[in-house]
Amino acid sequence: MNQLFSDRILNSKKSFIREILKITNNKDIISFAGGLPNPISFPTAALQDAMNTVTSKNGSHVFQYATTEGYLPLREYIAKRYQTKHGLTINADDILITSGSQQGLDLIGKVFLNKDDHVLIEKPGYLGAIQALSLYEPHFHQVDLFEDGIDLNQFKTLLHQHNIKLFYSVPNFQNPTGITYSKANREALGGMLNDTQTVLIEDDPYGELRFIGEDVPYIQSFSSNPSILLGSFSKIVTPGMRIGWICTTRPEIMDKLIIAKQASDLHTNYFSQRVIYQYLIDNNLEEHISHIKKLYKEQREAMLLSIAEYFPENIKITKPEGGMFLWATLPDSMSSLKLFELASTLKVAFVPGEPFYVGEIPQNTLRLNYTNSDPKTIDEGIKRLGQAIKTLLAQA
Structure with missing residues (x-):
């Protein structure tokens, strides 16, 4: 059927991250893959009140x-x-x-x-x-x-x-x-x-x-x-x-x-x-955002502390001042795709760096999301990922 489709859709790829998230739907997987806000930060009760107010005041x-x-x-x-x-x-x-x-x-x-x-x-x-x-x-x-x-x-x-x-x-x-x-x-x-x-x-x-x-x-x-x-x-x-x-x-x-x-x-x-x-x-949006920032700062600190403990010293890590992600650069000889495969067997996931490039594509980078896991889970996940990195380094 390909002759029926437009060139633009035939030349476009599925979202790599969305495909990875299908894998991480397994509750046994510790996932640092998605760009997901922490659901405990959602103002669920306040949004419910807002829905009720909007419908009661404005009807159809x-x-x-x-x-x-x-x-x-x-x-x-x-x-x-x-x-x-x-x-x-x-x-x-x-x-x-x-x-x-x-x-x-x-x-x-x-x-x-x-x-x-x-x-x-x-x-x-x-x-x-x-x-x-x-x-x-x-x-x-x-x-x-x-x-x-x-x-x-x-x-x-x-x-x-x-x-x-x-x-x-x-x-x-x-x-x-x-x-x-x-x-x-x-x-x-x-x-x-x-x-x-x-x-x-x-x-x-x-x-x-x-x-x-x-x-x-x-x-x-x-x-x-x-x-x-x-x-x-x-x-x-x-x-x-x-x-x-x-x-x-x-x-x-x-x-x-x-x-x-x-x-x-x-x-x-x-x-x-x-x-x-x-x-x-x-509601006070500034107060709500301050709670999110406090939460994410704690999670970011937890991930950096765990990385310092479990990753080899030659792994380069960015140290963001906010947001939801940090970036890791592995030794030149290491493939983040191979690391992803090995890490998956240890039930931990991340996003290999390849989809974030066009043209020349480095093989040794990866993205980690710290906002969707509590500090205990972050520690266990980074420990597993560190184990996978050391295993690949030993095989090099």
Whole structure:
């Protein structure tokens, strides 16, 4: 039947992580594979109250079709947070509610990308972005990451070697590495973009989850280029309602995004938008986020302590200041895919690094998620993984 399918779908792969998660459904498996928030952080009772309030006050109205742009009070709330927390001049018309940030990526691909356009992403880069944008058949280029952000010299070279249409970045607690761009790195990056026509995409699902250090301004603060911010309630309230958003102050971009969304799904789940908004106005979001950050900091510390105890000293580990992931680099001779196979027999799982790359693919990297396991489970899982690493090293 392949002749019936489009080239774009035939050339696209299933999500590697989603396939791994099928394996980890086994309750005996200790999984560091998914990018899953800890369910104990979900405000279940408060969300139930919000649902009851929304339905009792509004009746059948909340089950009707709605506008493509999204529920206006929710958009106003998001815009106000950008104003107060980041000093950005944002209003409700600059916000488009989406079905999670992932839909935002798809809409960006629809609006901007023709086949064979050039897209620049981080190395390693977010797998969900690679998958979403791949459907539009661009040429991907990757720029190396250091502990303080991208390789600026390489970035400048790539910008001028290729007609880069989009630069996609996750500057806060990057997925998969957990690193955060420094202010100096962002400022230099923004200045380089000013000499181009490249559209800046800043994806920020984890920025609220800083538990060490100080917040850093968005890259767009240092650039006059067209820019788009992606945000989500998935990591700070609940992922299951799939409420995210696109933010851009360029009306011509927003207009095209709205057209693309109308063609995709008319509008994001209206009932979920109303429930999220009701939750937000009835509860102290900052207090809720502070509880999440405390939890995740404890889990991050537990994983780093266990790694220090059980991993060989020649394994390099990032030490994130927030977010949900850390990144491990094994000795050059070791394959993370082989490690995954061996670790699976010990009933522990992670994500091998290969899916986070395009083009040249290192074989010796992996991502670990620390937010979905308690410290005792983290210790046992890292102990098993350390055992698997030592076994492979002994066989080398």
